[in-house]
Amino acid sequence: MGTVTVENLSLHFATGGATPVIALNNLSMTIPDKQFAVIVGPSGCGKSSLLDIIAGLRDPTTGDCRLDGKVIHGPAKERGMVFQNYSLFPWLTVLKNVEFGLSLQGKPQREITERARHYVNAVGLSSFENAYPNQLSGGMKQRVAIARSLANDPEVILMDEPFGALDSQTRVVMQQLLLGIWEKEHKTILFVTHDIDEALYLGEVVYVMSSRPGRIIDTIAVDFAHPRSYELSTEPAFVELKRRIQHNLHAEVHKALSTAA
Amino acid sequence: MAGGRSLISTLATPRREISPGLSLGISTAVTLAILLFWCLITYGGLVDTTFCPPPHQVAKAFWTTLMDGSLLRNAWSSLVVINLGFFLSSIIAIPLGIMMGSFRVVQAALEPVVNFTRYLPVTSMIPLLILWIGIGIEEKIAVIFIGTFFQQLVMFADVSAQVPNELFNAAYTLGAKKRQIVLRVLLPATLPGVIDTLRVTMGWAWTYLVVAELVASSSGLGYMSMQAMRGLHADVIFVAILVIGFLGLVTDEIFKRLKNMLLPWARSR
Numbered sequence: 001m002g003t004v005t006v007e008n009l010s011l012h013f014a015t016g017g018a019t020p021v022i023a024l025n026n027l028s029m030t031i032p033d034k035q036f037a038v039i040v041g042p043s044g045c046g047k048s049s050l051l052d053i054i055a056g057l058r059d060p061t062t063g064d065c066r067l068d069g070k071v072i073h074g075p076a077k078e079r080g081m082v083f084q085n086y087s088l089f090p091w092l093t094v095l096k097n098v099e100f101g102l103s104l105q106g107k108p109q110r111e112i113t114e115r116a117r118h119y120v121n122a123v124g125l126s127s128f129e130n131a132y133p134n135q136l137s138g139g140m141k142q143r144v145a146i147a148r149s150l151a152n153d154p155e156v157i158l159m160d161e162p163f164g165a166l167d168s169q170t171r172v173v174m175q176q177l178l179l180g181i182w183e184k185e186h187k188t189i190l191f192v193t194h195d196i197d198e199a200l201y202l203g204e205v206v207y208v209m210s211s212r213p214g215r216i217i218d219t220i221a222v223d224f225a226h227p228r229s230y231e232l233s234t235e236p237a238f239v240e241l242k243r244r245i246q247h248n249l250h251a252e253v254h255k256a257l258s259t260a261a
Numbered sequence: 262m263a264g265g266r267s268l269i270s271t272l273a274t275p276r277r278e279i280s281p282g283l284s285l286g287i288s289t290a291v292t293l294a295i296l297l298f299w300c301l302i303t304y305g306g307l308v309d310t311t312f313c314p315p316p317h318q319v320a321k322a323f324w325t326t327l328m329d330g331s332l333l334r335n336a337w338s339s340l341v342v343i344n345l346g347f348f349l350s351s352i353i354a355i356p357l358g359i360m361m362g363s364f365r366v367v368q369a370a371l372e373p374v375v376n377f378t379r380y381l382p383v384t385s386m387i388p389l390l391i392l393w394i395g396i397g398i399e400e401k402i403a404v405i406f407i408g409t410f411f412q413q414l415v416m417f418a419d420v421s422a423q424v425p426n427e428l429f430n431a432a433y434t435l436g437a438k439k440r441q442i443v444l445r446v447l448l449p450a451t452l453p454g455v456i457d458t459l460r461v462t463m464g465w466a467w468t469y470l471v472v473a474e475l476v477a478s479s480s481g482l483g484y485m486s487m488q489a490m491r492g493l494h495a496d497v498i499f500v501a502i503l504v505i506g507f508l509g510l511v512t513d514e515i516f517k518r519l520k521n522m523l524l525p526w527a528r529s530r
Contacts, residue, residue: 057430077436087427091449091526101435104445132526145431152435 001068002078002155002188004031004054009063011049023049025213026063031156031205034186040199040245041209042253047192050214051158054190055081067155077101080154084161086141088133094144095120095129101152119147122181139170146178150185159191163198172230175201183226196245197233208245211252218248314496319503322496331485336504338480342398343470346405347463354410358417359451363443368418375414383408383469387476396477401470408469413462420454421447453520453527460516467509 011024023046031037041047052058054065056075065072067079080101088097098116103109120129123143133141142162149157163171179202182189193199199206200222208218220241224232232238271277296316302308303315310318326332360367361375383404390407394400424447432446474483482501489497521528 055430055434057433075430075433075436077434079434081431081434083427083431085425085427087425087431089428089431089446089449091452091524100432100445104436104438104441134526148435158434 001033003033003068004156004188004190005066005069006030006050006054007063007066009050009053009065010061011046011053011058012061022213024053024060025215027215028063029207029216031188031190034188036182036189036191036202036204037207038191038193038199038203038205039207039209040193040196040249041214042211042249043194045209045211045252046214047209048160051081051160051190051192054156055079055158057081077105077152078155079158080149080152080156081158081160082142082145082149082162084164086133086138086145088141088144088148090133093130093132094125094136097133097144098148098151100148116147116151119151120144122150123147123177137170138166139174142166142174143177146181150181150187154187156188156190159189161193162191164193164195171198176230178202179226179228196242196249199245200238200241201228201230201233206241206245208248211255217252218245220245311493312495314499318496319499322494323500323503326485326497326500332500332504335480335482335485335501336508338484339470339474339482339505340508342401342473342481343405343466345398346402346470347409347466349402350406350410350413350466351459351462354413354417355455358414359421359447359455361414362418362421363424363447371414375411378407379411379415384472387473391477396479401473401478401481404473405466405469409462409466412465413458416458416462417451417455420451420458423454424450453524456516456520456524460513460520463512463516464509467505471505 006027006029009024009027010022012020012022014020027050039047039050049058053060054072056072056079072079089100092100095113095116098120099112102112102115117126117129120126123146125140125143125147128136128140133144136144145162163174166174175198191199191202203222206220206222207216208220209215210217222241224238271279300316303310303313314322323332357367357371361371362368386407387400387404390400390403394403428446428450429442432442437445470481471483471486474481475487478484478487482505486498486501489495489501
């Protein structure tokens with residue numbers, strides 16, 4: 001199971017000034033088991049902070065997050081995370097990086113290697129299993145990070161703009177790869193991005209987030225059939241949803257820029 | 262003509278690679294030029310050879326001190342002292358420094374003391390150390406230890422503090438407990454920085470060693486120089502300096518190879 005519920009979540013930062021910055025304000029959402037949910041929002045809207053809180057890497061000011069009804073306290077392997085900057089362990093080979101989570105639990109080495117190989121293979125890096133991260137391209141590093149997360153068999157995978165640092169061609173390949181994996185594995189995924197096309201292509205549900213303080217201002221059910229092809233992005237229904245999100249976000253970005261100035 | 266222009270332009274471009282042959286040629290030329298300059302001023306009679314001996318005289322002094330055993334005895338004495346002092350300092354500074362950089366409680370406890378001590382020149386403590394422990398090997402080890410330890414501590418702490426948070430966060434979300442974070446993320450992540458720091462501080466340790474041997478000692482390369490000075494044997498001083506330089510070069514190379522061998526993943530591409 002992997003149902004994530006967020007209830008009346010707020011996050012305030014102390015900044016040294018008199019009034020704290022409100023990053024998230026009274027945010028609530030439910031992500032049902034096995035759903036591919038995407039949060040799209042302007043930069044600085046607090047979407048990464050939300051992910052950190054669900055991961056247990058940061059405590060909310062008020063409210064709480066639950067996984068299958070249990071309140072989240074601190075990080076745990078049930079909630080895996082893929083970061084924008086890959087965050088691979090540079091001293092471990094591709095295979096050993098993917099084995100890392102499993103090896104923490106002290107499973108038999110044979111089982112660990114077998115499982116890690118399976119996922120290295122699933123992301124198409126079999127011929128690189130003995131390479132070190134500094135020998136890989138950005139796209140390859142992120143594939144390792146995804147394999148590392150999957151191999152650990154989490155209930156939820158939290159993805160913080162994982163393809164944000166990649167060039168647009170590589171990004172499309174990675175989106176297709178991720179979608180293919182999700183169609184097979186059916187894990188709950190909460191994916192954060194500022195790229196509207198990416199959100200609509202990947203998500204079953206897209207949450208549109210306001211600029212600071214972050215709230216959900218629109219929830220869109222994206223019911224294009226799976227498996228999805230990338231040509232989807234030129235279909236009228238897709239374009240219409242894109243326009244709706246753009247319209248919402250545009251106003252938000254302006255608001256953010258004028259308050260920042 | 263176009264070739265000449267492009268060569269100059271190549272040499273004048275920051276970080277532009279040059280061919281290995283050219284690189285070796287330039288290194289050799291500069292080294293030879295220095296030797297040539299030495300020959301010129303000594304054989305040319307421009308300096309008093311009592312104070313600046315010509316190459317052949319230094320070579321002879323090298324041979325003599327090698328044959329009578331004094332060179333090896335003093336070099337060995339220096340090596341024992343520096344390695345003991347450096348080892349003692351490193352073995353404590355590595356774990357303590359890594360903790361200081363990543364655990365706020367250790368940082369709060371040590372930082373004031375360390376930053377105060379770090380700026381005291383260890384040379385200023387030599388008289389006190391002689392009073393306390395005499396002029397034997399213990400005093401010299403103490404000088405090296407004090408001189409190296411506090412610098413190392415701060416540098417290891419820095420290495421530890423530089424480990425990106427994301428590595429910890431990645432490990433936490435993969436289910437790592439605190440102990441596993443320290444042993445399986447923090448420690449391996451600091452290794453390249455630790456070896457680099459050892460390499461740099463070893464150079465400083467040589468300085469403290471020689472200072473200690475110059476001030477008060479009965480053996481070592483510094484002592485050998487001091488004795489030679491009293492007898493106006495500048496050639497022996499030259500030998501001592503050259504041997505120290507050579508030992509430094511060898512040590513540096515050992516650290517470099519150690520890093521490439523132990524940490525292939527940290528090798529720059």
